[in-house]
Amino acid sequence: MTAQIPAAPQGCATVNPFIMTDDAAGLIDFLVTVFEGTEVPEARTADTDGLVLHSEILVGDSTLTVADRKPSWPYTPAFVRVYVDDPAAVLARAEAHGGRIVTQPTDFFGDVLSRFADPFGHLWWVYKHNPEAATWDSDDADAAEGDSGAADSGESWESYTSPELEYIHSTLIEAMSSLRDPRAS
8 A cells, every 4th residue: 555645736745844933034044045945935925013924945845934933932943854965065054154063964874964053043954865875674774773673662772872873862962952042042
């Protein structure tokens, strides 16, 4: 049985992030620069208070929707995973425009994983897929699990021992604990 993919408009994937942020215009410019995306100009809509109510940025085959957070709305950081061709170049652009590198490009089960925090309080997972490398389904992934099905057996992260995985884990823990509401700063 194959899953049916729901119809979506051109430029939209099945799942499309909607990011509420402070300074939506600034985040839009940042994302267009860092991910070499394209803003859909006719999509940007201002609310009656002048804040961005809706905007769309095309990145690859996906659409990111960005809007301003209203003064009374809570801080809700976005956590977004994006596949790119050159993670190092994306990280360099992010850093040059105020982002903070969280995780340098690191081999990770068939991908290269990296992360950055943007200056607006959001965390981005930047991946490059490497189909020639080990994946979760390969023998290398089974070896990392000790052939015991660690994900199913409730084993802890410590079951996966490698310097790369320790680095990926520790940088996530550090980044998550450092996220702060930009208005509280």
